[in-house]
Amino acid sequence: MPYAEVTADPLDPARLLARVGSPENGAVLLFLGTVRNHADGRSVSGMRYEGYEEMALDVLRRIAEEASERFSTPNLAVTHRLGALDIGEVSVVVAVSSPHRAEAYGASRYVMEEIKRRLPVWKKEFYVEGAPQWVRGTVPPADGSPAPDSGAGDP
Amino acid sequence: MRVQARFFAAYRELTGASRADVDLPEGATVADLIDTLREQGPSFGALPPKPAVAVNLQYAPPETGLRDGDEVAFIPPVAGG
Numbered sequence A: 001m002p003y004a005e006v007t008a009d010p011l012d013p014a015r016l017l018a019r020v021g022s023p024e025n026g027a028v029l030l031f032l033g034t035v036r037n038h039a040d041g042r043s044v045s046g047m048r049y050e051g052y053e054e055m056a057l058d059v060l061r062r063i064a065e066e067a068s069e070r071f072s073t074p075n076l077a078v079t080h081r082l083g084a085l086d087i088g089e090v091s092v093v094v095a096v097s098s099p100h101r102a103e104a105y106g107a108s109r110y111v112m113e114e115i116k117r118r119l120p121v122w123k124k125e126f127y128v129e130g131a132p133q134w135v136r137g138t139v140p141p142a143d144g145s146p147a148p149d150s151g152a153g154d155p
Numbered sequence B: 001m002r003v004q005a006r007f008f009a010a011y012r013e014l015t016g017a018s019r020a021d022v023d024l025p026e027g028a029t030v031a032d033l034i035d036t037l038r039e040q041g042p043s044f045g046a047l048p049p050k051p052a053v054a055v056n057l058q059y060a061p062p063e064t065g066l067r068d069g070d071e072v073a074f075i076p077p078v079a080g081g
Helices: A013-020 A053-071 A103-117 B009-015 B028-037
Strands: A003-007 A027-032 A042-051 A075-080 A081-084 A088-096 A119-127 B002-007 B020-025 B052-054 B069-077
Touching: A013 A027, A013 A075, A013 A088, A027 A103, A027 B052, A042 A075, A042 B009, A042 B028, A053 A075, A053 A103, A075 A103, A088 A103, B002 B009, B002 B028, B028 B052
Parallel strands: A003 A075, B002 B069
Antiparallel strands: A027 A088, A042 A081, A042 A119, A075 A088, B002 B020, B052 B069
16 A cells, blocks of 8 residues: 655655565665755745645545556655755655566656646745745646656556 | 635735635536635735636536535645655
8 A cells, every 4th residue: 555644744764765665576766855955046045835735645645546556566655745944855755666666667756747736735935035936836637637648657 | 505715825825815715606616616706806806717726625627516515725836846
């Protein structure tokens, strides 16, 4: 069963890695999204993540389940952070293991692409100079359905 | 019937509200709710005419029918990750 979590607490990648390991799986893949110090040529000092928490957890669970089904990777875990983050802090973790590497790469990519498409989370960027701004986002699909081909491709 | 509208992120800042109770006639849809809100004044009037919406935590197209007690969230373009 895949695992999904939305939390205001700092993320612990090792804890997620520990959830997905399995003696049957020779490939273990860890993706971290972190807050970077620049955007569109401006110096960024931090980021504040806001979520529609109840729905975000629901959507993230569904995304994790879809990835597990599409790529036959039940050993998958994803967490998304909310709240105020400093530069370099981890905002999202995807851990997945599979017998061979192709499925793990595909599933991890799928989870990230679908998070960008439809997870009800927003971020406000804070700059070294000037007023903070909401990061320009993606209009989610009206019915919330997964992409027929999210760009992740077949395993 | 009465539904509860919720506004997040940029929409919360646009409207100056995080929640609003809205009375609607029976049979009203998501599109009717959006029109009703946009006619209510300058703050809700700042909402786009066709925002993404979720009804009871599920994305829902404009023609979705509403029921008493529904929670209808206005979802600005998303930017997770």
